[in-house]
Amino acid sequence: MTWSVEYPRVLPxxxxxxxxxxxxxxxxxxxxxxxLLTADYLAIQLPARGGPDEDRFLELARASAAGPGSTELLVATGPEGTVELVHLAYFTDPTAHERWLHDAPLPGWFSRLDPADVGFGAWHEVLQCHPDRFETIYSDPRWEFGFGGCAGTAREPMTTNGYFGAARDRFPVSAIDPLEPVGKQVRRDDVASRGRRLRVESGHDMAVIRSGQFWEPAEGEQLVDYEHNLQSKLLTGMAHLRDNPADTGTLSLRILTSLDPASLAPRRETSVLGHFHSLGELEEWAASHHTHLAIYEHAIEAKRHWGDARSVVTWHEVVVLPRTARSEYVNCVPTTGLLPWAPTLLTVE
Known part of the structure; x- marks a missing residue:
């Protein structure tokens, strides 16, 4: 027995x-x-790996395990050569998320940080939406990624895939809502973020994708194919998005490496967290730009070649957010996350 949202289709x-x-x-x-579904990203931004600030963050992260449906520990290269350790918590119960924000050590630590008295940055980006603004795709149902790590979820076969526009069709709300933002977000080069706590209110209908790549089971020819062929195509596509924000609508893009929570060793698993001005701009890149077409055709050919023996798994989850999405940055590099693109920027005293 499963639950889903359906609307009478008004839009084609x-x-x-x-x-x-x-x-x-x-x-x-x-x-x-x-x-509401919630993906809660809470991170520390460090000059380099290691040291007491990282140790404290990890201690608090481990002490905050109760409450989320699933958690992950990730690392990314941040702006200006910084290193970002990211605690990601998924919730399918919004009340459980509010309790976690109120009671857990990690969000409590973040809320008490004095931006004028810390030698690091920290940020908290919360993606929260009704399930009608959420869609997913997996190349293999046997693995639990993203919200799939939460109890009360499963993967089921579908046929709403394999054509450009399929992701939009998978949003239940797309039957009645064109998911189009009003206006255009403008990049700001004058954000004075050091020594300040700043809160960002996102633009309505901003699209956020987490796109994952998992190749731990891969061996031999499949491992070589991923690390020497598909991975380079992925990185080329991400570089195009990151370097051409005006053309692609890219507001923020991070390449995250999954860490073993006990040993902190990097896993053969990455994901890309990208914020876009609109779903339409993300769709346009996917449908027409050679960097995405190279990724798409390679993945289709690999599945055709290896079939059920394919050991590299790809997946994504996408949300289209209402205007009330909340993000907060403490003493961060000015180009962190959504800071340069914020239509509304509030100083938190």
Whole structure:
């Protein structure tokens, strides 16, 4: 028994008549109704790895395990050569998330940071939306990624895939809402963020994607194919998005490496967290730019070649957020996350 959101379709679907996907794909389903899904990213921004500030962050992260449906520890190269350790917590119960914010040591530490008295930066980006503004895709249903690590979720086969516009069709709300932002966000080069706590209110209908790559099971020819072929195509595509924000609508893009929570060793697992001005701009890159077409065709060919023996797994989850999305930055580099693009920037005293 699964629960889903459905609306009578008012806007036309993008699916071509008679479409049959070239490769099987799966999507996340929920066992029970929920009002909000939450992905809570809380990070420390350090000059380099190691040291007492990192140790304290990790201690607090481990002490905050109770409450989330699932947690991950990630690392990214931040702006201006910084290192960002990221604690990611997923919730399918919004009340559980509020309790965690109120009671858990890690968010409590963040809320008490004095931006004028710390030698590091920290940020907290919360993605929260109704399930009708959420969609997923998995190349293999046997692994639990993202919200799939939460109890009460499963992966089921689908055929709303394999054509450009499929991701939009997978949003239940796309049946009645064009998901179009009003106006255009403008980059600011004058954000004085050092020594300050700044809160960002995101623009309405901002799209956020977490796109994952998992190749721990890969060996031999498949390992070589990923690390020497597909991975370079992925990095080329991400570089294009990051370096051309005016053309692609890219507001923020991080390449995250998953860490073993006990040993802190990097896993053969990465994900890209990207914020975009609109779903339409993300779709345009996916449908027409050679950097994404190279990724897409390689993935289809690899699945065709290896079939069920394919040991490299790809997946993504996308949310289109209402204006009330909240992000907060403490003593961060000015180009961190959404700071340069914030339509509304509030100083928190």
């Amino acid at each position: 679907a993008r699916r071509p008549p008679g479409h049959e996907p070239r490769a099987p794909r799966w999507t996340l389903v929920l066992d029970a109704p929920t009002s």
